[in-house]
Amino acid sequence: MMSQSQNDSLTRVGPGTDAGEVLRRYWQPAALSEELNTKRPVVPVRLMGEDLVLFRDSEGKLGLIQRHCPHRGADMCFGRLEDNGLRCPFHGWHFNRDGQCVEQPAEPEGSRMHENIKARSYVVEERAGIVWAYMGPGEPPEFPNFDCFRAPDSHVFAFKGLWECNWLQAMEVGIDPAHASFLHRFLQDEDPADSYGKQFRDKAANTEIPMTKLLREYPRPAISVDETEFGIKITALRHLDDGRVHVRITNQIFPEAISIPMSREMIITQWHVPIDDENCYWYSIFTSFKEPVNKELMREQRLKEHRLPDYAPLKNKRNNYGYNPDEQERETYTGMGLDINVHDQWAVESMGAIQDRTDEHLGKSDVAIIKYRRMLRAAIAALKEGGEDALPMQKVDASTVFGPISVDAIAADGDVDAAYKTEDGIRRGGCSWDAII
Numbered sequence: 001m002m003s004q005s006q007n008d009s010l011t012r013v014g015p016g017t018d019a020g021e022v023l024r025r026y027w028q029p030a031a032l033s034e035e036l037n038t039k040r041p042v043v044p045v046r047l048m049g050e051d052l053v054l055f056r057d058s059e060g061k062l063g064l065i066q067r068h069c070p071h072r073g074a075d076m077c078f079g080r081l082e083d084n085g086l087r088c089p090f091h092g093w094h095f096n097r098d099g100q101c102v103e104q105p106a107e108p109e110g111s112r113m114h115e116n117i118k119a120r121s122y123v124v125e126e127r128a129g130i131v132w133a134y135m136g137p138g139e140p141p142e143f144p145n146f147d148c149f150r151a152p153d154s155h156v157f158a159f160k161g162l163w164e165c166n167w168l169q170a171m172e173v174g175i176d177p178a179h180a181s182f183l184h185r186f187l188q189d190e191d192p193a194d195s196y197g198k199q200f201r202d203k204a205a206n207t208e209i210p211m212t213k214l215l216r217e218y219p220r221p222a223i224s225v226d227e228t229e230f231g232i233k234i235t236a237l238r239h240l241d242d243g244r245v246h247v248r249i250t251n252q253i254f255p256e257a258i259s260i261p262m263s264r265e266m267i268i269t270q271w272h273v274p275i276d277d278e279n280c281y282w283y284s285i286f287t288s289f290k291e292p293v294n295k296e297l298m299r300e301q302r303l304k305e306h307r308l309p310d311y312a313p314l315k316n317k318r319n320n321y322g323y324n325p326d327e328q329e330r331e332t333y334t335g336m337g338l339d340i341n342v343h344d345q346w347a348v349e350s351m352g353a354i355q356d357r358t359d360e361h362l363g364k365s366d367v368a369i370i371k372y373r374r375m376l377r378a379a380i381a382a383l384k385e386g387g388e389d390a391l392p393m394q395k396v397d398a399s400t401v402f403g404p405i406s407v408d409a410i411a412a413d414g415d416v417d418a419a420y421k422t423e424d425g426i427r428r429g430g431c432s433w434d435a436i437i
Contacts, residue, residue, distance in 0.1 A: 063097025129158030174258035177236035181219035
């Protein structure tokens with residue numbers, strides 16, 4: 001358990017807050033690129049408690065500036081997209097993509113007042129189907145050479161979803177290997193061949209065992225964690241009855257992302273991005289090591305579960321997440337359908353908008369969560385003492401950070417390291433793009 005002040009320190013994200021200042025030292029997903037694929041590419045963004053507007057100017061370049069005009073606070077999401085910038089309809093003040101006011105047409109002829117007016121703005125960059133923002137001081141860090149950033153556009157697909165809870169509890173569900181044996185337990189196994197684009201529907205590594213069956217029948221994984229240059233490597237071992245060991249390697253990418261295997265050919269890299277203290281988006285990049293991603297199918301699958309334009313899930317707390325007691329008896333452990341995102345959503349939203357960690361009791365299976373919280377507290381302390389270089393990935397050349405390896409494997413002889421590295425090596429060696437690390 002932790003004190004309320006400690007809980008506040010780890011969860012609050014506004015400017016000047018402990019965790020918020022740490023998160024601002026890293027690139028943050030601000031929007032999906034597809035959100036700008038409209039006749040008028042102007043998108044409202046709420047990110048870490050700040051209201052912003054994202055736009056693409058007439059040169060095709062992106063700007064991210066404060067949502068409320070510095071003049072008298074009108075909403076710039078209704079601004080006129082013209083003259084290589086965004087013009088406020090209230091009095092015609094015009095801002096470029098850097099937030100600089102370049103014109104005040106109602107002011108006296110020759111006025112230079114505009115030179116001293118600048119809207120708050122942030123650096124943005126487009127990668128892997130996502131628009132990223134850097135909201136911290138100084139120059140933004142380099143992007144690491146993660147698989148999702150190295151793969152060509154044809155082999156990645158990005159999507160997002162809204163969760164009505166704090167970012168930390170949303171992220172922590174992804175570094176909890178034990179929960180999949182319960183929360184995502186399927187009481188019937190479907191044919192993995194019919195399950196493209198769905199997690200936990202493949203066969204377990206190089207076996208004939210469906211992942212759903214393995215998770216259901218081996219609910220007590222032995223979990224270990226190792227600190228890495230990017231965050232934490234999490235190893236979950238499930239000892240099968242025939243003497244083999246199922247090895248699942250997942251990762252926590254500091255400060256708020258995870259990397260997990262989706263299937264034998266695909267991984268998911270997922271950021272849990274604070275909208276504010278009580279809401280967040282998960283942004284997922286699906287990366288294929290084999291065939292090009294079927295983006296149309298994957299988007300269609302997810303739009304059956306989400307609405308636009310806010311990417312809110314159709315199943316939510318207002319309709320009890322689609323809970324069906326008959327389904328819970330016969331098909332799934334939760335009774336909330338086959339989409340595991342809904343299972344996770346229920347788990348993290350049902351904790352409350354901000355989980356009360358003063359009344360929780362962690363066990364040995366929570367080792368990765370314990371380790372991560374210590375890392376976050378250490379990063380907060382280092383930043384307060386001026387030790388910004390001590391933050392994960394800040395003290396290394398990001399171009400040398402590859403992977404991370406996220407894979408399922410079978411160790412037939414007990415050599416866990418050899419098993420997962422061999423499985424990952426086979427996958428990378430047969431990849432159509434340069435995935436070698």
